[in-house]
Amino acid sequence: MVLKIYFDDKPVFLCDEINSTIEAHRHHPDAIFIDEVTTPAIKSLLHEIAKPDFHSGILYSEDIEKLKKMFWKHFTIILAAGGLVKNEKGETLMIFRRGKWDLPKGKLEEGENLKSCAIREVEEETGLKNITVQHFLITTYHTYNDFGKHILKESYWYLMNASSNQKTTPQTEEDIFEITWVNKDAIGEKLRNTFPSIKDVLKTAGQ
Structure with missing residues (x-):
């Protein structure tokens, strides 16, 4: 492992x-x-x-x-979940957050399971509805400092499907200001301005 x-x-x-x-x-x-x-x-x-x-x-x-x-034990652990969403054309949903192209995800709430968390976060951050989960993809790990606390975020990613024939609404209170469906030919451009963990998610999904 x-x-x-x-x-x-x-x-x-x-x-x-x-x-x-x-x-x-x-x-x-x-x-x-x-x-x-x-x-x-x-x-x-x-x-x-x-x-x-x-x-x-x-x-x-x-x-x-x-x-x-x-x-x-050297970190405060935060569990999160998110989705790599595909539409009927095979395009991938990406969000623009804090100067980087990203995928929707968020923290696990008390009493929630990871799959439900992933669906909820995609819905909240993008406005998408009628999302179906295909299967689990990968777990990624990244660290950051939060007011002097050393955080390790453990993120569980799922492959999802949703129709592109619906309105998307960026969750601006989470600093999301753009949502776009990206075809396979344009993924490379987005990869030049994203996080290494997101590259790993896309690679696992065959992007």
Whole structure:
């Protein structure tokens, strides 16, 4: 298993196997590889991430669940869910939020399951109705600081379908000011101005 956590555009991998992706990062001169994982080692890695020449980090352990717990305890964990929505033409719904092209998602509410959260967030952020979920796609992880708190957001993504023959309404209170259906030929342009985790979602869906 390999988990990839983004710190801005810099990845840190938690893994119990060395696949081709890990191997490529492992041999980069500015990557950090740790196979004797301790709390001080994790703290040291988190300190190194802030340096401009940091490329990527790899934490390797045969016990991935123990490794995950050790890493997670350095953050406040937020669960979220969202959708990659396709229409009848095969186009992908994208939103423009805070200067980046993005996909609709949001935080899990108390008593809510992940799939219901994903549908609700797509409806709230885009105004779409009659959304159907096809299947689960991928879990992405990214970190950020919120008034001094270190947050790790764990986002669960679903492939969805909805008709384009309906009005979309951007949720401006969430800083969404544009919604568009993007055909396959135009996806590349949007990828130049999006987050690496969103690129991973689109790649998983074959975009």
